Amino acid sequence: MKRSIPLKLKLTTISVCILTVMCVAFAISTIYSTNGLVQATITTPAISVDESMPAITSEPSVAVTEALWQFRGTTVLVMLCLIAIGSALTYLFASRTLKPLEDLTERVQHIDIHNLDEGVSIPQTKDEVAKLAQAFQNMTEKLNLSYQVQKNFSANAAHELRTPLAAIQTQLDVFQMKPDRNPEEYTNLLQSIGESTERLSNLVKDLLTFTNEQGIGKKEPVELRPLLEETVFELEEYAATKQIEITISGQGTVLGDDSLLQRAFFNLISNAIRYNVDCGSIFIEITDAQVTIADTGIGIPDEAKSHIFDTFFCVDKSRSRELGGSGLGLAIVKSIIEKHNGYIYVKNNQPQGSIFIVGFNGNI
Numbered sequence: 001m002k003r004s005i006p007l008k009l010k011l012t013t014i015s016v017c018i019l020t021v022m023c024v025a026f027a028i029s030t031i032y033s034t035n036g037l038v039q040a041t042i043t044t045p046a047i048s049v050d051e052s053m054p055a056i057t058s059e060p061s062v063a064v065t066e067a068l069w070q071f072r073g074t075t076v077l078v079m080l081c082l083i084a085i086g087s088a089l090t091y092l093f094a095s096r097t098l099k100p101l102e103d104l105t106e107r108v109q110h111i112d113i114h115n116l117d118e119g120v121s122i123p124q125t126k127d128e129v130a131k132l133a134q135a136f137q138n139m140t141e142k143l144n145l146s147y148q149v150q151k152n153f154s155a156n157a158a159h160e161l162r163t164p165l166a167a168i169q170t171q172l173d174v175f176q177m178k179p180d181r182n183p184e185e186y187t188n189l190l191q192s193i194g195e196s197t198e199r200l201s202n203l204v205k206d207l208l209t210f211t212n213e214q215g216i217g218k219k220e221p222v223e224l225r226p227l228l229e230e231t232v233f234e235l236e237e238y239a240a241t242k243q244i245e246i247t248i249s250g251q252g253t254v255l256g257d258d259s260l261l262q263r264a265f266f267n268l269i270s271n272a273i274r275y276n277v278d279c280g281s282i283f284i285e286i287t288d289a290q291v292t293i294a295d296t297g298i299g300i301p302d303e304a305k306s307h308i309f310d311t312f313f314c315v316d317k318s319r320s321r322e323l324g325g326s327g328l329g330l331a332i333v334k335s336i337i338e339k340h341n342g343y344i345y346v347k348n349n350q351p352q353g354s355i356f357i358v359g360f361n362g363n364i
């Protein structure tokens with residue numbers, strides 16, 4: 001494996017190289033200029049040159065040569081000192097500047113799933129390192145949030161799965177303790193175990209649908225009217241148990257996945273039946289790329305409206321459970337509608353009930 005060189009060493013090396021080149025260039029040019037100066041001085045006579053005077057020699061005297069060498073030596077020494085001091089200062093400065101980065105790296109190395117919420121400290125330097133620390137802090141906050149959501153989801157899912165399993169276990173225990181069992185008791189036991197397993201399998205189906213992260217495969221034009229008519233047909237028997245009348249009006253076409261859309265509308269219409277009153281009504285209206293599902297049911301309290309699309313949220317848990325709800329229905333609807341680049345919201349119906357409005361931005 002190639003050994004990595006610390007950043008401060010790299011910065012120091014580059015700075016030292018630049019400093020050395022500049023100092024050497026400066027020393028050479030100084031020595032060269034001094035040589036020229038000395039040469040010019042010794043060849044220029046102080047008094048006017050006469051034919052009778054001996055010719056001026058261009059050779060410098062011993063004293064001048066010695067002074068020249070001394071000057072050269074001093075220049076080289078000063079140059080070496082400057083390089084050494086410059087290198088030391090560069091190293092110190094690079095170490096100081098990169099210290100927050102080293103601290104950040106050390107902190108990040110110690111972060112794992114159990115201490116995500118502790119985050120990192122942001123240096124007060126307002127420089128690139130501070131920006132990096134802030135960006136990292138934002139990322140850990142998002143990660144922590146999504147980890148908490150996942151954790152809650154798993155805990156809720158386990159709890160919901162445990163409930164019907166515990167019911168089956170209790171019924172079996174009670175049944176086994178009975179000394180003699182008649183056929184009617186067998187029938188009741190089988191019936192209640194059947195209800196619990198149906199609840200379990202619905203919940204598992206919902207869990208699988210919700211956790212299916214796949215996007216829409218192929219977007220195709222989907223006629224909303226036939227799709228909603230088919231969904232209502234599937235739910236006719238359920239609606240008949242409460243004598244609920246369902247009416248559909250309007251036309252519209254959207255681009256999307258028809259089976260996913262059918263799943264979303266199935267959940268919305270089955271909720272409109274589940275939370276409706278006996279002999280209530282459901283009005284489904286299609287206008288271009290918008291579907292309105294209005295029911296005359298129990299309605300949704302204002303304070304619960306912002307939570308109903310959350311996983312496992314129920315306004316009245318025991319009632320929802322009694323009615324066969326899992327708390328995932330609207331979360332699935334929201335995820336499907338979002339995959340279609342659409343929107344969903346709920347408002348009150350008059351004089352009672354709820355109106356769910358589903359819209360698609362990419363209508364055709």
Ligand code: ADP
Nearest residue numbers: 271272275299314315320325326327328329330
């Ligand atoms: P559930 O499986 O409990 O029905 P959903 O996610 O489908 O779960 O719905 C969440 C909660 O929203 C329900 O428990 C119920 O309280 C409320 N809700 C959903 N649809 C309606 C509706 N049409 N009328 C009244 N309440 C509703």
